[in-house]
Amino acid sequence: MDINGGPASAASTLLVVDDDGEILVLVAKFLRGHGFRVHTARNGVEMQEVLGRLPIDLIILDLMLPGTSGLDLCRSLRRVSSVPVVMLTAKGDDIDRIIGLEVGADDYLPKPFNPRELLARVNAVLRRARGDAAPAGRAGRGFSFDGWRLDTLKRELINPSGVVVDLSTGEYDLLVAFLEAPQRVLSRDFLLDAARNRIAEAFDRTIDVQVSRLRRKIGGPLDLIKTVRGAGYMFTSDVARF
Template sequence: MAAHAADTAVTILLVDDERTLREPLVDYLVGQGFVVLEAESAAAARSLLREKKADLALVDIMMPGEDGLSLTRHLIETQNLPTILLTAMGEATDRIVGLEIGADDYVTKPFEPRELVARIRSILRRAGRTAAGDESEDAHYLFEGWRLDPLKQRLTDPQGTVIPISTAEFRMLRAFLDHPRAVLDRDRLLDMVQGREAHLFDRAVDNQVSRLRRKIEDDSKQPHFIQTVRGGGYRFAADVTRVPG
């Protein structure tokens, strides 16, 4: 289990045993301005919530051990936690039961992440919470004088000069900016930047990083921003803030 911080007070608990769904969804939610508490089971979620507080839960219904319906009932009864169920196509009865025990909504896998975020924000508004990520679609990234406009995919250096970057370079840079100072291994970067369906390989990540370093580093051979972590991947070694576009 893990916690992923973002620049907002709204915290989402994500409980799903499928790593291939959970990790990309964590990346997307963090990119939208949420803090994400990640758990692979109901037991892990219960343990996590003994130390941390969430504002809304996303709970997979079908999990090994304690199922999502039991966990949802617990979250509602003990914490009155707004909950969205993550369900498979054939789980209509479970969806009904989930709504009957107090779940606020459900989405059916596979789902569109933007739709899920819209539902999250709607539920938070009804609960009297404001998601600071509401403006994050066009919020610019700032790091040591550099600026990245995510809508225009435009990178500007500290002198105000626009630095041309490809779509692939933009995706790679945004992945780093969404996870400042975190170590990202090559598999995680592939998932965030291209998706596993792209059939890329580790060397492709290294090549993209090399090209990006040439764009933003004073000395690409002694990088300040994108640092290599031996045996671990890469880390963006600077603080990142977001401001309205």
Template sequence: MATAPTLPEHILVVDDDARIRQMLSRYFEEEGYRVSLAEDGCGMREYLDKQSVDVILLDLVLPGEDGLTLARDIRSRSDVPLIMLTGRNDVVDRIVGLEVGADDYIAKPFHLREVLARVRGVLRRRQPRASSRVGNPPSEIYCFEGLRLDVARRQLLSDDAGEILLTTGEFDMLCVLVKHAGRVLQRELLMDLTRGRKLDAFDRTIDAQIARLRRKIERDPSQPALIKSVRGVGYVFSARTRQET
């Protein structure tokens, strides 16, 4: 029996600059992706109400509702990977974007190959890893403080509340912390392990991601017991973990 063809991954570009929309559309279609376009929040919502997408490229500065407002709206309904397109000097807005749930950001002006690499990165991390062995693959499930982290299925389950939805960036961050439990991890290393790039000067990407993750898994985010800060260095996952076999 013939199998159904796999559909190309679907990107939604939300930007009020027609030149940027067309440039991204042409480039990604040539790379084999399916691309849809919206020029503002109204167009974005109208499209998302009808279609599902695999990743959203969202401009920070838009007419009417800005990108931060739209990012909050997206996160209230979905954990779809979200990459913000920002001005090079919008440091504060970039941090806020990550705090409201963006998985990554790209500063304008950008190189198209960089955008492609970032999109491929979030999509690759988003997909559950296929087993390379026949039969039952080795388990990679970690249990701690009433939570169960299933790495292969990319799920975080709570004994009390069921599944806790995490963005791609949040899940990647938690996996790195849990797998290195008890070890102090520098911000630079966390950036490299979760995003595959270097930490820029004054870049608070990691801090913003940690803050959002704490709000989802800590009983009291203001007094974190699982992810602790190490002043001037980075973070350490301090909970006792048990790996299921």
């Protein structure tokens, strides 16, 4: 049993990174009260120290930090890990949300925020990361296209050279949505819903940023994700299940 009275096997371990001591205490106390194991850090150095010694299931990361910013920390993290990141910031402009998505955040919540909304977003991102929200009865264990393979049991994308390509939970969900409906035009609203990635008030460029990130991951001589002006996007390759 963990300190909150729940089965240890069911408790996810979170890392909250914020230089505001009051927010750290309040958020950590609230999340522990809902069954999570919570560790805290005030800056990038402390964050890396925690990550170096503990397995973390999700990071709640403030954008404005002393020293290395949350954006730079997220960008560096994405080079070596696909651990989910929920980004917090006092900035609420669309451009800041877009930048957060571009560097690899899985969700975004501007301050001040309702703790229950943070809890809901943390749970949603964890469900996506574990694959709990995958449709029941999906045939097979994955998809193949143009030499690529997506193993949905291991949640691994393998390129034609046999190298595993890291995907954030949002990128993974978006790719699955495309692979389940190849050569069909999918609207932005459909993709937002299918990828279960409604970040704050879903704004027009949210899905565009996610598609851009995914394109970079599966880039090559072929444009596998075609923009259909005024309609949405289409995955152009043939797709097989295995």
